[in-house]
Amino acid sequence: MLLSLLCVFLYNAALGMGCMSTVLSGWFHLIPRLSSIVPESCLLIVVGLLVGGLMKLVGEIPPVLESKIFFLYLLPPIILDAGYFLPIRQFTENLGTILMFAVVGTLWNAFFVGGLLYGVCQLEGHRLVTVDLLSCLLFGSIISAVDPVAVLAVFEEIHINELLHILVFGESLLNDAVTVVLYHLFEEYSSVGSITVMDVFLGIVCFLVVSLGGIVVGAIYGILAAFTSRFTSHTRVIEPLFVFVYSYMAYLSAEVFHLSGIMALIACGAVMRPYVEANISHKSHTTIKYFLKMWSSVSDTLIFIFLGVSTVAGPHEWNWTFVMATLIFCLVARVLGVVGLTFVINKFRIVKLTSKDQFIIAYGGLRGAIAFSLVYLLKTEHFPMRNMFLTAIITVIFFTVFVQGMTIRPLVDLLAVKKKQETKRSINEEIHTQFLDHLLTGIEDICGHYGHHHWKDKLNRFNKKYVKKCLIAGERSKEPQLIAFYHKMEMKQAIELVESGGGAKFPSALPSTVSMQNIQPKKPPQDRALPQLSKAREEEIRKILRTNLQRTRQRLRSYNRHTLVADPYEDGWNEILIKRKKMKELEKKISQMNNYLTVPAPPPDSPTIARARLASDPQAWGLKSVTESIPTIKVDLASPQSPESVNMVDEFGKKGSQSKASKEEEGGLTMKVPSPTNQRKDKTADEDNDKEPQQRLMRCLSDPGPTAEEEDEDEAFLP
């Protein structure tokens, strides 16, 4: 097979290498011990070295990583993947820190390395004295940028905690603007020869334009993509295409104007994601996810292999002093930068960065292919020392990727750095996160100062009111986040259930033995009049109920007829919601079927879903206090809930009238023990009125049938 691949090389080096790389990267994962010690990026570089060596032996000229190919085809998929799946919440929470590291840290690195290298060059004399300050600064600026590709490749494997991950990764993404500006500035100034204060000022302005311009371009394309996705409900197949095309156009547009393409891509992905995901179909979402992962994976592999090959191929000029000095200064600059900046940043942070965190951040400053490509772009006429730069850069890249990449995992374990928590986000956490957001906003309003939460809340409200309406199609534009999260979870559970064969097992998050049964509030003994059924009766009931399983809904939650409510607004329901609810209940039925029965709920076409609707004053009547006082109840039913208590009557097969309801209410809760047959919903037709109230009570059972502890509950309510 190797021979045939060699032949392919002879005809098309790049193609051959591409195939080989994918094959080999597949093989690596079959050697578990190897992949746990050595990060994949190292292995790929080694493969590249081997391939390059092989090609040289054969006599072919190994291809070098063309900057054009790199920047236009290999880099965008990785950045888009990163930007689209960027965890926005953590990113914005730590934005200040990330920006400090990205901007100030990179500047510090650039000037430190550049300046000191210049000093070394001057001191060294003979060959190096020709290297002028600007060239050194340019070199410094290229090499100081932390590389997102390398960081991703290494950090993905070590599963470090989210804070550190987003700090290093965010820094690697945002420092692109700084790199671009410095690179172009120094390149321009090198040809001019000298710089003035005005130029420095212009440089700052340039930086702002490049970064903000990039973000704006990205955001515009993101909004366009979101807007387009609103109308794609009839052409679902090409939805993923829009995402990719718009993002790529954002990148290209930014690059054309010498703005920061990476920032444009990140902005585009991050802006469009919430709206696009609300609009596109589930399948498109899966397609986008897997395509992005695939493309970024392929790019990643190719980049590292090309790096290896270029090392073998590229023109080299080794100069011990320069290379060693570069390496040492890079490391020192990174450490000093991180420590110094953290000292300043910690004054403003609530969650301070410990020294362990600082070590990981400093150690995670890997350099990669972007630096290499940028040096490769330099023209030899302007920069006679280009080859030396190239060699130095490759050495630094190799060092960081191999040494730092390989040792970071044992170091993380040694230092016991917090790892990523694998727990799924639970609905409780989601509820409380939202609750906390509102609470903190409220407290800030009471305090009177417009802080962080206030503005975030304002932004959210603006988003909900105007932006979502434009960009999200149909009903989903009004869907609050909590509901969206809940539906997503339901969907996931439903899919899991279907995939697991629809067996008795309820989806993984919830063990099958905790069910609605267990959390439904039991009526306190004196509130219920439960019948005493013989075993035979029980069996009969169960059989009848089972046969009607399909049509039943989840039984009523409430046991108190005061809160048994039929909402007059429920007629105009969202059809999808109904279907989802049915599906969910079907699942629940399936899981419960083996253990116990449920009391039939009203038929699906009734306008009721019994809801425990509290009166508008949230504090006054906790439901429990009402129930406890049921025997001597004095609640005026008519007032807060009159429309609903009237409708409740309808719930029972649409018979009865207002008078009956009111008669019942006045009669309090003196109930007779009913006959069990009244339990069943579908046989309501021949019941007489007396039995009806009892039946209503029966429907409120939250247990499948009487059990031992309920046998003493058959007394009448009223004492």
Next chain:
Amino acid sequence: MGSFQSLPDDHQYRTLSQKTDFSLEQIAILHNRFKQLSQNEETLRRDDLKTIQDLESNPIRYQIIEAFFDRRNFQKDGVGSVEEIGFEEFLTVMSYFRAPAHRITEEQREEMRRAKLRFLFNMHDTDNDGTITLEEYRHVVEELLSRSGALGRETAKGIADAAMLEVASISVGPMAPDEFYEGITFEHFLKILKGIEIETRMHIRFLNMDTTVLCKQHCV
């Protein structure tokens, strides 16, 4: 607050500062705000808080306002609620939102976490029986979704039920069909919210900035 009056205030502030760990400037600022809200009276009432315009759009404003008048938040074993509060109680409630100091021990951190979660728990447990029942939890979710109309009300129940199921399964594990899960106790509440770092998330920055000036147009 002239210089003449600052002497007795200073002493009062010092005791408050010791009690609630706020700095003297922060207490002074909050006192200004208190006076502004209560229209220079000694005590604050619910209506005073209801006049704050920014709170109008907050879905849980009633719970937040109630929390200020809930005796359980003032001292360890208080019960019930009061009609009006003084500055000390106001400050006590605000102190729940302080950030943890940089160098605190694990115990202190845990203590702070419990205190904050207790505050949240009290907000949910409206009838003060020590558990959050399904109804109370439903109410919480309904309030959160109260701005979403009919769609919200309908799914609120489903969400609350799912959440309760989750708590039951995490805290108690497998349950037989006739066992009953009473409600979320404080210990269970601690357990389910372990994932959120409450002591750092539940804080606001009490800046050393006199905000009453900024606020004059909006408030009162």
